[in-house]
Amino acid sequence: MSSEHNEAHAAHGEHEGMTKKKIIQVFLILLGITVVEFIIALALVPKNIVPLHLANPIYIILTLLKAFYIVAFFMHLKFEKVGLMLSIIVPILFIIGLILVLTNESHYWVELLRPVKS
Amino acid sequence: MSAQVSPIDEVKTTPWSGGSSPFKVEYGKMMMWFFLLSDAFTFSSLLIAYGALRFSSDAWPAPDLVFQSVPGMTDSGAPLVFVGLMTFILILSSVTMVLAVEAGHRMARKEVLWWMVATIIGGFTFLGCQALEWTHLHHEGFWWGSIPHMEELKHLFKEGPEASYTVYAQQFANLFFTITGFHGFHVFSGVVINIIITVNVLAGTYEKRGSYLMVEKVGLYWHFVDLVWVFVFTFFYLV
Numbered sequence: 001m002s003s004e005h006n007e008a009h010a011a012h013g014e015h016e017g018m019t020k021k022k023i024i025q026v027f028l029i030l031l032g033i034t035v036v037e038f039i040i041a042l043a044l045v046p047k048n049i050v051p052l053h054l055a056n057p058i059y060i061i062l063t064l065l066k067a068f069y070i071v072a073f074f075m076h077l078k079f080e081k082v083g084l085m086l087s088i089i090v091p092i093l094f095i096i097g098l099i100l101v102l103t104n105e106s107h108y109w110v111e112l113l114r115p116v117k118s
Numbered sequence: 119m120s121a122q123v124s125p126i127d128e129v130k131t132t133p134w135s136g137g138s139s140p141f142k143v144e145y146g147k148m149m150m151w152f153f154l155l156s157d158a159f160t161f162s163s164l165l166i167a168y169g170a171l172r173f174s175s176d177a178w179p180a181p182d183l184v185f186q187s188v189p190g191m192t193d194s195g196a197p198l199v200f201v202g203l204m205t206f207i208l209i210l211s212s213v214t215m216v217l218a219v220e221a222g223h224r225m226a227r228k229e230v231l232w233w234m235v236a237t238i239i240g241g242f243t244f245l246g247c248q249a250l251e252w253t254h255l256h257h258e259g260f261w262w263g264s265i266p267h268m269e270e271l272k273h274l275f276k277e278g279p280e281a282s283y284t285v286y287a288q289q290f291a292n293l294f295f296t297i298t299g300f301h302g303f304h305v306f307s308g309v310v311i312n313i314i315i316t317v318n319v320l321a322g323t324y325e326k327r328g329s330y331l332m333v334e335k336v337g338l339y340w341h342f343v344d345l346v347w348v349f350v351f352t353f354f355y356l357v
Contacts, residue, residue, distance in 0.1 A: 018220055027213045034205055041182070041198060041356050056357050063352040067345055074216050074341045076334075084141040088151055095162045102170040109174035 018073065026073045033062050150335045154342045157304075161346050164300065165353055168293045175286045177278025181355050184274050184290075189250040201355050204247045205347065208305075211240025212344040219337045222330025227319060230330060234316040237340065241309035248302050252295070260291040294354060301350055304343050311336050 037059060044050040050058070072078040077085055141148060172178055182197035189200065218233035259266030265287045266274075275283055315336050324330045 018216065020217070020220060023213060023216050023220065027209070030209050031206070034202070034209070037352075037356060038198065038202055059352050059356045063348055066348050070212070070341055070345045070348070074212055074344075075338055080143065081141050084143060084148065084151065087141075088155055091155055092158070095159065095166075098162065098166050099169075102166050103173065106170040106174035109170075110176075113174070113176075 018076065018079075022073070026069050029069055030066055033066050037062055144331055147331065147335050147338070150338050154338060157342065158346075161300070161349070164293075164297050165349060168297060168353065171289050171293065175278075175282070175289070177275055177282050177286050179271075179274045179287055179290050180276045181357075183276065184255075185251075185355060187254050189254060198355055200247065200251065201351065204244055204251075205351050207240055207244050207247065208344050208347050211237050211244065212341055214240060215337045215340045219330070219334050222324070222333045225325070225330070227322070227325050230324075230333060231316065231319050234312060234319060234333070238309055238312050238316065241305055241312065241340075245302065245305055245309070248298065248305075252298075255291075255294070260287075260294070262292055262295050263288070265291055297350060298354070301343070301346055304346065308336075308340050308343050311339065 040050055040055055040058060045052060045055050077088065143151075185201055186195060186197040187193045187200065188196045214233045214236040218230050218237060221229035221233060255261075259270065265271065265284060268280075268283065271283045271287050272280070274287070278286075315332055318324060318332065319330075324332060
């Protein structure tokens with residue numbers, strides 16, 4: 001009896017997370033973030049209000065924020081079981097590893113190329 | 119031969135002993151997730167290679183100088199406007215896709231159909247825009263293995279020694295066409311899959327099956343394509 005109730009609830013719960021209102025809300029957030037990125041790229045950086053070395057980390061943070069909203073709400077991962085969530089998110093650590101390795105490597109390439117240029 | 123449940127069967131009702139799915143998702147949907155994870159690895163390898171090459175260079179074509187045309191309107195002076203439009207179209211088609219999934223939960227066949235059609239139109243529009251973008255760059259002289267003349271290249275860089283312009287312009291061209299091409303290929307396959315699903319919705323396949331889970335699965339793929347574009351957009355056009 002109770003397990004039957006649970007299953008019915010789970011089948012319902014799956015779309016409880018995303019109503020039309022919520023979809024529009026997430027869409028507006030994504031649009032808003034993109035607009036902010038454009039304002040930074042087209043107005044703030046050329047006028048030197050935001051220096052370039054500061055703009056790039058801001059872009060990356062905003063991009064990750066967008067990625068979060070797409071994966072969590074549009075792809076529904078936020079409403080899945082914790083096990084599935086972890087099996088998707090934990091392997092992403094490998095990507096972070098690759099980023100660290102190649103950033104380090106490209107520092108070395110700079111060193112490597114320097115004598116050739118001068 | 120009693121109707122009583124034997125203890126060994128009772129054990130099997132807990133999630134981790136095979137009684138029910140621990141992830142509570144259907145097999146196909148879970149596999150779609152794992153496929154997307156592997157695809158995420160492919161795309162990040164490409165983007166990280168791009169990042170590493172760009173990071174180690176001492177000159178790179180400035181995005182707001184390279185991408186400043188709006189096809190059919192102006193050839194220069196409108197930096198990032200066209201790609202902004204493309205981003206908007208792709209996000210919008212992602213929204214129509216979620217709306218299709220949401221309608222599917224309510225078993226509203228007509229609504230699913232129209233939102234799917236809207237998604238397909240969005241996908242084709244994006245592909246068309248990308249074709250225009252590619253054509254524009256190709257006319258300027260960029261392609262795999264070819265770059266514009268030095269005189270033109272000078273207008274595309276903001277800093278760095280002129281001696282290294284050709285090398286890094288070429289790296290930029292190869293990476294740009296490879297990565298946006300690979301993404302465009304994903305968009306194209308997404309549109310094809312969306313069309314197949316739409317035909318099935320039209321034929322009432324999912325109505326008979328009693329669930330629109332297939333729409334949800336292609337929805338996952340479509341959102342992933344949007345997700346990748348968000349990263350491509352940032353790393354090619356903004357940074």
